[in-house]
Amino acid sequence: MKNILKHIKFIPAVLLLLVSCESLDLAPEDRFTDSNYWTSVNKAQTFLNTAYSQMQNSSRFFYNEALSDNAYNGRGDNEGAASIAAGIYDPSLGRIKGEWNDRYSGIKTCNLIIENIGRVPDADPAVIARMTAEARFIRAFQHFQLTTWFGDIPLVKKDPSLEEASTISRTPHAEVVEFILDELDAAIPALPKNTQLVPAERGRITVGAAVALKARVLLYESRWAEVAQVTEQFMANTYGQYALFGSYEGLFATQNEYSSEDILSLQYVPIDRMWGEFFDMAPISAGARLNGLAPTQELVDSYIMTNGKRINEAGSGYDENNPYANRDPRLTGTVVYDQYNWKEADGSSKTIYIKPGSDPNTAAPDEYAQGSSKTATGYYTRKYYDLQHTTSLNSGLNLMLFRYADILLMHAEAKNELNQMNSTVWDQTIKALRTRAGFTDGAALSYNASLGQTGLREVIRNERRTEFGMEGLRIFDIRRWKIAEDVLNGYAHGAQFGVSSVDNGYLRVNLRTFDPDKHYLWPIPRDERLINSNLTQNPNW
Template identity: 50%
Template sequence: MDMKTKIIQYITIIIVAAVAFTSCNDLDLAPTNKFTDANYWTSVEKADAVLNMAYSQMFNAGYFFANERLTDNIYEGRGNTDEKIITSGQADAALGRFANEWKNCYEGIKTCHIFLDNIDLVPNMDAALKERMIAETRFIRASLFFRLANHYGDVPLFDYNINLQEANTISRSPKAEVITFVRNELNAIVNTLPKSGEYADKDKGRITQGAVMTQLARTYLYENDWANVASITEDIINGDYGRYELFPSYEGLFLPENELNQEVILDMGYTLTLKTWSEMYDAIPISVGGRINAFAPTQELINDYLMLNGKATHEEGSGYNEDNPYVNRDPRFGYSIVYHGYQWKKGDGSVSTIYIRPGSSEGVTGASDLDEYAGPGQNSTATGYYIRKYFDPTAPEGIAAGLNLILMRYADILLMYAEAKTELGEMNQAVWNQTIRPLRERAGFTDAGALNYPANGSLREIIRRERRTELFLEGLRLFDIRRWGTIETVMNATPTGAKFAAGNTQYIRLDQRRFNKDRDYLFAVPQSQRDINPNLTQNPGY
């Protein structure tokens, strides 16, 4: 269901419900008064309003972009956000990000349990509809537990509405037990849900069989269980859970007019009407509507975009010119990253040139120096780059975007399959032509060197680079570098920006980042939770 066309129903009830969820203990969040009795659960529409609330709690734009800021793709140039504290190695158990992620996940789980406990109270409800809505709810609950386990490791696991006493004494369950629960839930519900294309128009965007199996594949991907990743993604590619295919345009994939296209498996669209996000306000050039620049792409990310001939920038014969670095690059680069001289397309169809190199706008008629790199702590970019991907040209001033953020798409299925086959030693020309080649063809590559199965070079490195550039700014990089173990290196380094320092002769050097391999793979269990519940143990190093 398109968020911009849905009618607001039962908003007052949902707000009352949200207030009722407030509690001194985030694991309890006990509902009160009339929300859980038969006076509320009188219609399918009211039940669906609660399920809709669970959809909205499954994830949000804030975490979507915050996860990217925890990686080597993005550098935060202003302020002292929780993510910057984490990447500097200074986080402790009282950090807001640790507390809020825990709280938000368990709030969503609470909503799921309220729904599951009360759905049978709805009179004369169609049995098939009830079964489907229960399956949707179980998917959301499983996804929230998966999210908790990925960030915190061992977490409290329960499949019913716990009371205050239980919330104050519950212990953490082993991560392996939580993941097993998640997998069992996903396997139990998959056949209950519709396949891609089987929902009515008003229900488009709801959870499908494809979303369930993609989530299941990720539970194995994050453990480097390649056999299961390959098996599940191969079934998805074969159409066992609905038909998916690459959208013809990489640029168009992220534009509002193409929402819910054939590549999207699950996005953040099935939520309350008028739900918007504004993170891009502090990521795009100031001259085209940005406020300040709070986060920007790193030079390390830029370096990983291939040349049009398929060679990496550092490879012999690539044609890369350090003094003219933005020509003949992977077309996805220009659809994702704003660089010096970028031709910015506005919503009205006009184009403006973005000047970022210091001093470059001087003497240019109509040019503005607002976007030029001006050093650390300034309003302009800290790295010499801005972001284009996920900019909504239809958003009003202030960038309150209604664009659906994609959580799962078919390109990731192809990349997971390619990586699994590579790690299993089974990558060959046929698999390449089924996975990486169509991704590059869709991106706009035409050179045989980019499209053909590589005769030499590290396939692992090639696949990992492809994931990075194809999936930039989609919140997946954090989990990739964690499972690869490369986070210990790439987040324990000094990131750089464009060659705009020292009179445009040196690359910008940014703040040192630090990663403690004995601590930072996991978030801290929030101190506020441990103050309430002494049975909650802490992760090492905190």
């Protein structure tokens, strides 16, 4: 797939056509769907590559964290993160409009493939079936993202005419979900397992990817019995060969792309297709120009102690004066904190000084300073930092959309919600993840039935947060658990670098607002409703 993606740069005209219009009819059909275009499998594959490239982008992958309590977008309004987190957005926000148009443009690409690929002459039917299945997966993925943000949405099963696009109405969320699940079930028989991919095909959609998306859709709908069934079969290698990668830190390194844990990733290629968000996320001394996305104290506090206790739990051993000692090793793999041991590709390392006045270097490039271009929270990000980066920290490192750890945590959550959690399920899921992370204390690894369903629910939810910190999933968990009004109202905090009389010295970095009567659904974009009066608006917008 990386070889295939090198050719994405040759199709910008198609992309321009796809995103140039406001309505759902986002491309003039006579430009690239006539009989002169669908003449070979290679041309069809180029079109399918476009659909792959429209699934997600690196900016949303990272800045979605700032929509949650995990991170703060302190410079600008990247992907609308600052506006949405503060609760000061409306239907005209660029992110709202962009999410809608980009995803419907991706759906259009898929519909054009599905409706036209059969016109390719002398093609192997199995090849056409597989490409069609990939397009159906991507179309399902795009609808899933839309209905997760907006609720009821136009369900677009075929490429609409201009008249249809300007009069289409919203389909109930439940109906959209069933369409997504049906599409995935229809796609699965034509998709290969990961063990059947040749090296040049790595990164293409597999049975495992389709089943992982199916499990996530079911999870978001709280269909626990179905989640448990699907994930159990996944863990039994029914859909391919997957396993946790041996090192949590190494999982996000270039040399370990396509590991046993990687189910489906956004594909990048050095030089030809790269991303550069770490230019505004890494420590300044590591080559960043400023800090636009910083982990919060709330995220840092979620990492348990090595004995399995929360930092505020009796007997945890947490020391506020030495806060990063004896913590979940995933903290070090994710967040850069004061006195962090920063490793470079050549094997060298250096200390990152963030606390004001601590750096022996008078330039103090990484020290927190209010109002500066450095971190606003007292933290930087390590996870996904590419040691093989090019100029301006540009990276060709793949970004994982689905990984096996999620299958394990979905299984654990579903079994607990069914009140079926036991030591066997715990050992298969939470213990396995903590062991991989580096925990050795039996108290952290052993199943504790005395916690009960409610206590285990909190453990599992926190495990999701720390396992996937800075990977863009937290906001979706917050929304489906309906806890946003609890965790997204009030101040997001930074490190203990402030005055002791205010929040015990923990920096107040951003005042968040979340209205549960309004903000669980994004508003339908204003421009779309001006074009199409049949598009109703979500409550209280």
